[in-house]
Amino acid sequence: MSEGKIIQKGVHGVDCEHALCLLYQMMFIRRFEDKSAELYSAMKIRGFLHLYNGEEAVAVGAMQALTPEDAIVATYREHGQALARGISAGAIMAEMYGKQEGCSRGRGGSMHLFDAKTRFYGGNAIVGCGLPVAVGLALADKMQGKKSVTCCLFGDGAVAEGEFHESLNLAALWNLPVLFFCENNLYAMGTALKYSQSVTDLSKKVESYDVASSSVDGMDVLAVEAAVKKAVEFVRSGKGPYFLEFRTYRFRAHSMFDPQLYRTKEEVEEWKKRDPIDTFIHRLKDQGLINDTDIKELEEKAEAEINEAVVFAEAGTWEPVEDLTRFVYSERREV
Amino acid sequence: MSEGKIIQKGVHGVDCEHALCLLYQMMFIRRFEDKSAELYSAMKIRGFLHLYNGEEAVAVGAMQALTPEDAIVATYREHGQALARGISAGAIMAEMYGKQEGCSRGRGGSMHLFDAKTRFYGGNAIVGCGLPVAVGLALADKMQGKKSVTCCLFGDGAVAEGEFHESLNLAALWNLPVLFFCENNLYAMGTALKYSQSVTDLSKKVESYDVASSSVDGMDVLAVEAAVKKAVEFVRSGKGPYFLEFRTYRFRAHSMFDPQLYRTKEEVEEWKKRDPIDTFIHRLKDQGLINDTDIKELEEKAEAEINEAVVFAEAGTWEPVEDLTRFVYSERREV
Amino acid sequence: MNGEPQEVLKTTYREAVREAIRDAMRRDERVFLMGEDVGRYGGCFAVSKGLLEEFGPERIRDTPLSESTFVGAGIGAALGGMRPIVEIMTVNFSLLAADQILNTAATYLHMSGGLFNVPLVIRMATGGGKQLAAQHSHSLEGWFAHIPGIKVLTPATLEDARGMLWTALEDPDPVLIFENSTLYNMEGELPVDAGAVDINHARVCRQGNDITIITYGASLFKVLDAADILEKNGICAEVIDLRTLRPLDDATYLSSVAKTHRALIVDEGWRSGSISAEISARIMEGAFYELDCPVERICSAEVPMPYAKHLEQAALPQTETIVTTVKRMVGTNG
Amino acid sequence: MNGEPQEVLKTTYREAVREAIRDAMRRDERVFLMGEDVGRYGGCFAVSKGLLEEFGPERIRDTPLSESTFVGAGIGAALGGMRPIVEIMTVNFSLLAADQILNTAATYLHMSGGLFNVPLVIRMATGGGKQLAAQHSHSLEGWFAHIPGIKVLTPATLEDARGMLWTALEDPDPVLIFENSTLYNMEGELPVDAGAVDINHARVCRQGNDITIITYGASLFKVLDAADILEKNGICAEVIDLRTLRPLDDATYLSSVAKTHRALIVDEGWRSGSISAEISARIMEGAFYELDCPVERICSAEVPMPYAKHLEQAALPQTETIVTTVKRMVGTNG
Numbered sequence A, B: 001m002s003e004g005k006i007i008q009k010g011v012h013g014v015d016c017e018h019a020l021c022l023l024y025q026m027m028f029i030r031r032f033e034d035k036s037a038e039l040y041s042a043m044k045i046r047g048f049l050h051l052y053n054g055e056e057a058v059a060v061g062a063m064q065a066l067t068p069e070d071a072i073v074a075t076y077r078e079h080g081q082a083l084a085r086g087i088s089a090g091a092i093m094a095e096m097y098g099k100q101e102g103c104s105r106g107r108g109g110s111m112h113l114f115d116a117k118t119r120f121y122g123g124n125a126i127v128g129c130g131l132p133v134a135v136g137l138a139l140a141d142k143m144q145g146k147k148s149v150t151c152c153l154f155g156d157g158a159v160a161e162g163e164f165h166e167s168l169n170l171a172a173l174w175n176l177p178v179l180f181f182c183e184n185n186l187y188a189m190g191t192a193l194k195y196s197q198s199v200t201d202l203s204k205k206v207e208s209y210d211v212a213s214s215s216v217d218g219m220d221v222l223a224v225e226a227a228v229k230k231a232v233e234f235v236r237s238g239k240g241p242y243f244l245e246f247r248t249y250r251f252r253a254h255s256m257f258d259p260q261l262y263r264t265k266e267e268v269e270e271w272k273k274r275d276p277i278d279t280f281i282h283r284l285k286d287q288g289l290i291n292d293t294d295i296k297e298l299e300e301k302a303e304a305e306i307n308e309a310v311v312f313a314e315a316g317t318w319e320p321v322e323d324l325t326r327f328v329y330s331e332r333r334e335v
Numbered sequence C, D: 001m002n003g004e005p006q007e008v009l010k011t012t013y014r015e016a017v018r019e020a021i022r023d024a025m026r027r028d029e030r031v032f033l034m035g036e037d038v039g040r041y042g043g044c045f046a047v048s049k050g051l052l053e054e055f056g057p058e059r060i061r062d063t064p065l066s067e068s069t070f071v072g073a074g075i076g077a078a079l080g081g082m083r084p085i086v087e088i089m090t091v092n093f094s095l096l097a098a099d100q101i102l103n104t105a106a107t108y109l110h111m112s113g114g115l116f117n118v119p120l121v122i123r124m125a126t127g128g129g130k131q132l133a134a135q136h137s138h139s140l141e142g143w144f145a146h147i148p149g150i151k152v153l154t155p156a157t158l159e160d161a162r163g164m165l166w167t168a169l170e171d172p173d174p175v176l177i178f179e180n181s182t183l184y185n186m187e188g189e190l191p192v193d194a195g196a197v198d199i200n201h202a203r204v205c206r207q208g209n210d211i212t213i214i215t216y217g218a219s220l221f222k223v224l225d226a227a228d229i230l231e232k233n234g235i236c237a238e239v240i241d242l243r244t245l246r247p248l249d250d251a252t253y254l255s256s257v258a259k260t261h262r263a264l265i266v267d268e269g270w271r272s273g274s275i276s277a278e279i280s281a282r283i284m285e286g287a288f289y290e291l292d293c294p295v296e297r298i299c300s301a302e303v304p305m306p307y308a309k310h311l312e313q314a315a316l317p318q319t320e321t322i323v324t325t326v327k328r329m330v331g332t333n334g
């Protein structure tokens, strides 16, 4: 892109450099997911693979306001969450290859990405199980007088689990710095929200714990970013937990085994009109901040980086079978 | 009592006979509980014993509106609930003695009273565990086209459990005939409601499932009866579940092992001024419906009946030790 | 049975389970299916595909993600006169319902002194081998078999996939059925009139004199493969499919051990405190003096399942290990 | 240690646990206690009485009835640098937290490839014998010992009640401590400077040559009583307190069996799939040729606990049964 644009102020006063950074991250995630799907078909990646296409704006927008000291508890649909948090594409790809250079040594796979440096506590594959863990992380930070916040991501499906209720109550009761981030993509596998909740307006539930909340257009990265900034400020200032509902949509199947009998092609197409990447590009173009060449550049950059990640994963090594029973217990004692 | 009074209309238009019947039931439960405490000290009854003193108006008022076809799922503090439902004092006492003439053959004890005739499904000692069971009973009745309702009793402590959330949601989502009866006595063991709920107004929670609800003075048997009647009508007419909060208080310790460090004697004394039996007697007297002789008569009747129950329990027999492993699996096959 | 050839149909394990559900639903209007994604999605392993269309949403009930409550509701519905089949997507999620299973389903009959039985069937997928990693690969059927008051079935064959459900539904007490998810695609033949099967007995799948290999679930096929290889090496293994893990049919394996004098248990569960430990202990108690060498066990490694394929396969029991172990054992003289 | 008499204090098991908690709280400000009624009520077994007053509500945290979440929060707090002691009132309620224990606490280290360990201690009361019936009398410590990734401790003595907590808190991984509730009133003496104890080894509590009796928890005292009676009958039993059920210290009991050639396991858990089955299987595997007679087990009857005292006592292992069984076993020649 041309130098000039980077310092220009664009959409909603967000500077252009930042906008491009957001766009790049979203494009990167999209391409990463498509690549993952390809590699799944090529049998390089196995197990369950849950892709993030359509929801990129949520992770990318959300991570902007967090500092390295903040903690993240993610779900099994977490490639985008992990990438946006700054875990390297190579480490994630190697993980899905099952190589020991993976961010979880190849022990975790797609559903269990972890990173200590960025306080990324998984990659959790039991729906709802991250909620109490996030409450505990926030409790630890608070008891230690840290100013960190813990951001817990979960889907609309998790709202039905008892742990949702217990965790919101406990976080509110103890006034803990937790950001509850609900990625409401309207479906839990094949179960539409209306078949799992007697009241589909999730903010109603949250009110009943006296937890502050708002709902955000999860297809608009700037709206997400702005909402999260406010929520983080609220939580960091000690006012207690905050709940954000991101209204979003999953463009692909739930996992690689899903005939999608539960929704129509038309519905998917309708949502695709709100594609967070396309619409953002459109806005940036409208404002004359980028042009097709810029986009092509970004795409090529993403492509190249992802290819590097694949090369890294391919070149990775298998953990020796003799090490099978390592990491069941720690190898050192605590002090 | 003199003949004349029985047909007189009294408090709130409730006829005198009925009022006396309510009073007698409450007095009976109170005396039964005091007797149980005595027998606990005498080591005739063992295990955990949770007494209902102070909460009599809830069970007695609540059971009035139910028919024999309705189902009840009770807690471990359920002597009063069982007595009000019509399980015989002898069978309950024998149960607490561990005799095979007990309503659960002496296998259940105080916390596990059961009765098939009155559809009394326990006596459940895991806090909250009865909620899903009640949802299922209601589902069964509904699927079979029955007009029955299922009444689930639970304490304020149970509201914190995940199953509360899950069960209210499911009952509302599937529009099931469940009466959720919360006996809010302000404490779960030693934990006051304010230490267990971020929002202590329980009706707020219930709204968020779109479940109809009201709160009732649980120390006023007529108020309870009236509220339950309305709730039962609502549920029986197919409008879905209903939640009633009974504001009540436990006069005795949580169980027989409880030094009651968590509340003051003054608080208990304050609540005792609202004793559901004393205040009801007072009202009946005020209206000239009963006098001290009547009360004495009722007391003596209760005393006599309870003594009979004790005699029955004492005379009961021990199940042979050889039968130890019976009732792990059914002795007949289903068809 | 007369000598005429039985009419058979090609089918899969998945279809056999589906047919069992369909059959039950048709036969008995008290039967209904409830669980996550059993309806509109068609079942996460496509087992219940088509059933929503056939039986409607009253009898094929998609539930919210509330394992404890829909299992508890199954208990209530069973108490209320229905015959619910509750599907927990996989055993991994059953832990959220562990309280209802152990503290409610398994205790109701007893704590009510025999008044209330719970004719509930819970089906769940179980097992590793699909690179689903530490939270999605458990084999906890043996662990659940610890609980008095419930029965635990582990259909390995098409016959059992087809037939055990009906028997379970006729049982007055809670029955847990564990379907190993690696078996759903298994193909084979079933008589057209296949129906209910006995659930009280283990099955001798292969006769032999040199050693008894006791197993269940997906491991059965690894054991049968091993037995084929062993046969070529002159070792004749008797193979027993336990079929039901609670109650265990002791007579079948004890009498086999009395014949072969050697026993190996193959079990996909973690070793410590596994059902294979129980069987070893019972052989100790019931056939000690018959043994020519110690009973051995091949179980999964005691590790939360790793994702990487080579590690996962190393964690699971394998045909090769069975072969080597048996060779060593048969080489041993007591 | 020199010959000078150690200064001792009279105490109870309850006080020993309380002192262990107090000591931990004083030594390490990362330690805090969280659970139902641990504060204002003083603990349902009065274990934590007085601690709220001493340490305040930030460190002695009464929780709502939300077992899954406060256990999960313990995991999170441990990950976040604290050293939480989570109290689950009794093991019966731990089933509501089974998912967090098995799917989260036990898997975190592994599924993160060694990145995140969970230094969490969970204490719970366990056991029957108090007429608390079918939902309040479980002995599930052996059952939990099936799970790789956690450790399971069962302090039976005052020393262990006092000392195991500290060792557990120093452990980098999740440790479950099961306190048998019938022991809380047990009186005895402890050195004034009693402190951390080893948790890696079983303990030979009584030397003997005729048989090895392996046990843990409250059964230890029934076994010791039985050993006294047996001694009067000329039978000298070696008694082993396992102390830790996961990982099991095989060496101690295997070498004892190599000496005595007979083994009996006494275990308050239900028999099928119990920890005693595991030990029997390991003796089979590790000391088969040393055995003069089959290893036997005395466990609880496989029944949800009945309320009536005579039935409950009949369901639990008893001294008398231990005596008769040992006499029969020692009378047997292999």
Ligand SMILES: Cc1ncc(C[n+]2csc(CCOP(=O)(O)OP(=O)(O)O)c2C)c(N)n1
Pocket: A077, A125, A126, A127, A128, A154, A155, A156, A157, A158, A159, A183, A185, A187, A188, A189, A254, C036, C065, C067, C089, C093, C096
């Ligand atoms: C406790 C539990 N139950 C069931 C599952 C199986 N499962 C995996 S993802 C999923 C749907 C979750 O939906 P949602 O929370 O909305 O997240 P999304 O997949 O839409 O991102 C289900 C049912 C699980 N992993 N955990």
Ligand SMILES: Cc1ncc(C[n+]2csc(CCOP(=O)(O)OP(=O)(O)O)c2C)c(N)n1
Pocket: B077, B125, B126, B127, B128, B154, B155, B156, B157, B158, B159, B183, B185, B187, B188, B189, B254, D036, D065, D067, D089, D093, D096
């Ligand atoms: C799941 C569970 N956790 C803990 C307990 C121990 N316990 C028994 S009663 C009780 C308090 C329950 O309070 P509440 O629901 O308000 O009923 P109340 O005793 O006041 O009638 C507790 C914590 C239990 N029985 N079940």
Ligand SMILES: [Mg+2]
Pocket: A155, A156, A157, A183, A184, A185, A186, A187, A188, A189
């Ligand atoms: Mg969703």
Ligand SMILES: [Mg+2]
Pocket: B155, B156, B157, B183, B184, B185, B186, B187, B188, B189
């Ligand atoms: Mg209460």
